[in-house]
Amino acid sequence: MSEVLVLVEHVEGEIKKSTFELLTAARALGEPSAVIVGGPGTATKLADGLREYGAAKVYVAETDSAEFLSPQVDVLAALVGRLDPAAVLIASSADGKEVAGRLAVRTGSGWLNDVVALDAQGTTHSVFGGAWTAQATANSAHPVITLRQGAVEAVAAAGAGAEESVDVAPSGRSATVVSREPVTAGERPDLGEASVVVAGGRGVGSAEQFAVVEALADSLGGAVGASRAAVDSGYYPHQFQVGQTGKTVSPQLYIALGISGAIQHRAGMQTSKTIVAVNKDPDAPIFEIADFGVVGDLFSVAPQLQEEITRRRS
Numbered sequence: 001m002s003e004v005l006v007l008v009e010h011v012e013g014e015i016k017k018s019t020f021e022l023l024t025a026a027r028a029l030g031e032p033s034a035v036i037v038g039g040p041g042t043a044t045k046l047a048d049g050l051r052e053y054g055a056a057k058v059y060v061a062e063t064d065s066a067e068f069l070s071p072q073v074d075v076l077a078a079l080v081g082r083l084d085p086a087a088v089l090i091a092s093s094a095d096g097k098e099v100a101g102r103l104a105v106r107t108g109s110g111w112l113n114d115v116v117a118l119d120a121q122g123t124t125h126s127v128f129g130g131a132w133t134a135q136a137t138a139n140s141a142h143p144v145i146t147l148r149q150g151a152v153e154a155v156a157a158a159g160a161g162a163e164e165s166v167d168v169a170p171s172g173r174s175a176t177v178v179s180r181e182p183v184t185a186g187e188r189p190d191l192g193e194a195s196v197v198v199a200g201g202r203g204v205g206s207a208e209q210f211a212v213v214e215a216l217a218d219s220l221g222g223a224v225g226a227s228r229a230a231v232d233s234g235y236y237p238h239q240f241q242v243g244q245t246g247k248t249v250s251p252q253l254y255i256a257l258g259i260s261g262a263i264q265h266r267a268g269m270q271t272s273k274t275i276v277a278v279n280k281d282p283d284a285p286i287f288e289i290a291d292f293g294v295v296g297d298l299f300s301v302a303p304q305l306q307e308e309i310t311r312r313r314s
Contacts, residue, residue, distance in 0.1 A: 001030050001031045002029075002030040002031065002084075002085060002086035003030060003031050003032075003033045003056075003057070003083055003085045003086065004026040004029045004030040004031065004032050004033065004085055004086050004087050004088075004089060005033055005035050005059075005076060005079055005080070005083070005085045005087070005088045005089065006019065006022045006023055006026050006032055006033065006034050006035065006055070006088075006089045006090075007022075007035050007037070007072060007076065007088070007089070007090045007091070007096070007099065008034050008035060008036045008037075008046060008050065009091050009093065009096070010036070010038060010042070010046055013042070013045040013046070014045075015046055015049045015050065016091070016192075016193065017149075017154060017192075017193045018091040018093070018147075018149045018192070019034075019050075019053075019091070020049075020053045020154035020156075021091075021147065021149065021150070021151070021152045021153070021154045022089045022090070022091060022147055022152075023050070023053040023054050023055060023154075024053065024054070024152055024153070024154050024155050024157075025089060025118055025147055025152045026054075026087075026089050027054060027157070028118060028119045028120065029086045029087050029118070029119075029120060030085070030086040030087070031056045031057075032054050032055050032056060032159065033055065033056060033057040033058070033059060033083075033085070034050040034055040034057070034058045034059070034161075035058075035059045035061070035075060035076060035079065035166075036050075036058060036059065036060050036061065036062075037061045037062075037063070037066055037071055037072045037075050037168075038061075038062060038063075038066045039062060039063070039064065039066045040062045040063075040064070041062070042060075042062055042066070043058065043060040043062065043163065047161055047163060048161075050159070050161055051158065051159050051160070051161030052156050052158065052159075053154065053155075053156055053157065053159070054156075054157040054158070054159040055159045055160075055161050056159045056160050056161070056162070057160070057161070057162050057163075057164060058161050058162065058163045058164070059075075059079060059163075059164050059165075059166050060163055060164065060165050060166060061075040061165075061166040061167075061168045062165075062168070063168040065168075067177045069095060069098055069099055069102075070102075071168050072099050073099055073102045073103050073106060074168065074169055075166055075168060076088060076099070076103050077103060077106045077107055078166065078167075079166065080103075080107045080109070080142050081107070084141065084142060085142050086142065087142060087143050087144070087145055088100075088103065088109070088142060088143070088144045088145065089145050089146075089147060090103075090144065090145070090146050090147070091146065091147060091149060092113065092114050092115070092146040092147055092148045092149060092248070093149065093192075096146055097113065097146055100113070100144045100145075100146045103144050104144045107142065107144075108140060109138070109140050109141070109142050109143055109144050110138030110139060110140040110143045110144070111138075111143070111144045111145075111146070112125075112136055112138055112143055112144070112145045112146070113125075113146050114126070114146060114148050115145055115146065115147050115148060115151070116147075116148050116151040116271065117151065117152070118145065118147070121137070122135055122136055122137035123135070123136050123137070123145060124136075126148075126267070126270075126271070130263065130266055130267045130270050131263065148248055148250070148271070149192050149248060149249070149250065150192075150248070150249060150250020150251065150271060150272075151250060151271055188217065188218070188222070188223050188224060189221070189222065189223050190223065191223045191224075191225055191239075191240060191242070191247055191249060192247055192248075192249060193223075194222055194223035194249070194251055195222070195251050195252045195253070196217070196220045196221065196222030196223070196251055196252065196253045196254075196255075197217075197222055197223050197224075197225050197242070197249050197251045197253070197254050197255070197269070197272070198213055198216045198217035198220065198222050198223075198224060198225070198255045198257065199213070199224070199225030199226055199227065199242055199254065199255070199256050199257065199259060199269070200212075200213035200224075200225075200226055200227070200230055200235065200236065200257045200258055200259070200298075201226070201227040201229055201230050201256065201257065201258040201259030201260065201265075202227065202229040202230055202233060202235075202258065202259075202260070203257070203258020203259065203260075203279065203280070203298060204230060204235055204257065204258045204298070205235075205258075206235060207234060207235045207236065209235075209299070210224075210226075210230075210235050210236055212257070212298065212299060212302050212303065213226075213257055213302070215302075215303075215306055216255065216257070216302050216305060216306045216309075219306045219309045219310055219313075220253070220309060222251075222253070223251075224236070224240055225240055225241070225242040225247075225249065225269075226240045226241055226242065227241070227242065227243060227259045227260075227262075227265050228241055228243050228245060228246065228264060228265065229260075229262075231246070242265065242268045242269050243264050243265040243266075243267060243268035243269075244263075244264040244265075244267040244268055245264065246268055247268060248267075248268045248269070248271075249268065249269050249272065250269070250271040250272055250273070251272050251273070252272075252273045252274065253272070253273070253274050253276070254269050254272035254274070254275045254276070255276045255277075255278070256269075256275065256276070256277045256278070256279075256286050256290070257278050257298040257302055258278070258279060258298045259277070259279070259284075259286055260279065260281065260284045260285060260286060261277070261279075261284055261285035261286025261287070261288070261289070262285065263285070265286075266285070266286070266289060270289050274291050274292075275289055275290045275291050275292075276290060276291065276292045276293075276294075277290035277292070277293045277294070278293075278294045278296060278298045278301045278302065279293075279294075279295065279298075280295065280296065280297060280298075281295075282295045
């Protein structure tokens with residue numbers, strides 16, 4: 001069985017959920033092999049988690065220049081040349097797409113981007129803001145596939161996880177990173193990783209009134225999101241935008257408060273497992289994809305929902 005290389009996404013010694021989704025998806029194409037590119041000692045923290053989700057092999061490339069994207073491209077390109085894998089799977093994140101594009105050029109591979117499903121026959125893509133579904137295949141060997149986060153449910157499956165060190169060529173860079181300052185996200189889960197997302201739109205009305213969105217999210221232990229209209233109006237920071245020009249999420253539960261549901265927003269959340277929408281306009285497009293819809297004032301509905309959730313959890 002051919003190997004399928006999976007680039008591991010990790011932050012501060014923690015494997016991101018997208019990596020487990022990639023390992024799960026890789027089983028449809030061959031034998032999953034995880035590729036870790038990080039600083040010295042990184043693999044020690046990650047190896048067990050990768051084995052738990054089916055990594056038959058773990059290629060370890062540790063380097064002091066891991067903060068740059070080029071070592072990831074270098075390592076993957078070297079492995080593609082040596083192993084001739086069935087495919088290379090990478091998360092469809094900002095960094096992931098940058099790595100994938102460079103790798104595809106470097107190895108002469110086809111790049112299948114923003115995939116929502118895959119099997120041995122090809123890949124499925126949700127395009128034009130989710131208005132169409134397209135099927136695609138690559139005519140080249142070892143295609144590079146970027147998988148949309150949340151599109152595949154991560155399923156554990158024990159793997160051998162045999163480790164093998166990979167040399168990293170000197171970067172030759174004259175630039176160095178002298179400091180880092182993480183984005184302040186508070187105690188809530190990361191938007192892209194959360195199983196519950198509560199998002200507010202223009203209907204929330206102001207930055208101050210976004211507290212009702214935050215309160216409902218906190219009662220569910222979820223993340224807070226915002227539509228582009230809300231972000232552009234200054235109600236919430238851009239880093240929490242959900243949609244075609246923001247983040248793509250696919251939680252177990254997505255609650256949309258005061259969001260009309262323009263196609264640009266729907267493109268970033270319509271693969272959520274259960275969608276609940278609250279809007280005063282009965283003709284709002286969000287109701288076309290909602291599993292449950294409430295036509296009403298979000299400032300009346302959301303506090304009642306929060307109160308009931310709190311009562312049942314107490």
